Amino acid sequence: MKHSAFISEGQWYKGNLHSHTTCSDGTMTPEACIQAYKEKGYSFLALTDHNLFTAYPEACSKDFLVLPATERNTSCFPGSYEQIHVVGLKKQDIRDKISQPLSLTFTEEGTEKDWQALLDEMHAAGQLSIIAHPVWTRMSIEKLLTLKDYLGIEIYNTTCDRTSYTGKSDYIIDCCLRKGKKFFLFATDDCHEGEPDMFGGWITVKAPALTHADLMEHICKGSFYASTGPEIYDFGIDDDQVVYVECSPCVSVNFITYEKRGHSIVGKNLTSGSFHLSGTETFVRCECVDAGGKIAYTNPIFLK
Helix, strand or coil: CEEECCCCCCEEEEEECCECCCCCCCCCCHHHHHHHHHHCCCCEEECCCECEEEECHHHCECCEEEECEEEEECCCCCCCCCCCEEEEEECCCCCCCEEEECCCCCCCCCCHHHHHHHHHHHHHCCEEEEECCCCCCCCCHHHHCCCCCCCEEEEEEHHHHHHHCCCECHHHHHHHHHCCCCCEEEEECCECCCHHHCCCCEEEEEECCCCHHHHHHHHHCCCEEEECCCCEEEEEEECCCEEEEEEEEEEEEEEEEECCCCEEEEEEEEEEEEEECCCCCCEEEEEEECCCCCEEECCCEECC
């Protein structure tokens, strides 16, 4: 019997959880940004202007949701560019339009203590925290390992990848997973400049319906995958400890584990793959790569 990482009944909803507008350092108005994603067939969007919590209930419909959200950050460590940026998604829906500036409430030194203080503050405010672009912010693995109470980490960020080749964080993520950290993986746009930064990274959530409550519940459960191109239709483990994936046509299917070293399958038009686990693994995740080099990322399944 197969045990899927996704819920058995539901629909797939595609969305971007990291974007900026003229309310902070973006070039598009909130209205233009929302319209652009709607026209591309997205089902949801989070406008995460810097240190500004916003909600746009008037822009929501039965076919499209704008999630109440923000992006917050600390100062850099003295003499470095190292800092933390965190996307915050409000767990509860908000029915009134809000644009609330958020001031930094910690010291200017940007210490590790401030990193956790920021996560604690966002948690207390009822927000789900996603650590953004850790390569761009120069976050060290050692400092990341000290943090707690966050939902996930961006494995891909379109803007960071396009502007400074710092958008991919799979190595940092795997190092943290190997040390026993448990979190989910997100791909986002982090759009600032309009079209060049848009439609490059997203998540696709399997949920019963397109409501704020259903999206938040099933994002929290990990019933989604991240992607820059390919689609994933199923991922899980069967009773014989065989991990499997079903996907759109790809040229490689890669199972990443610890320990042992996992397994890669290479070919043409691959639409599935499987790998028999040894029983020693602490987690397994999968990356499906298409002919253009675009990647779909499952969340980790934690085995111990």
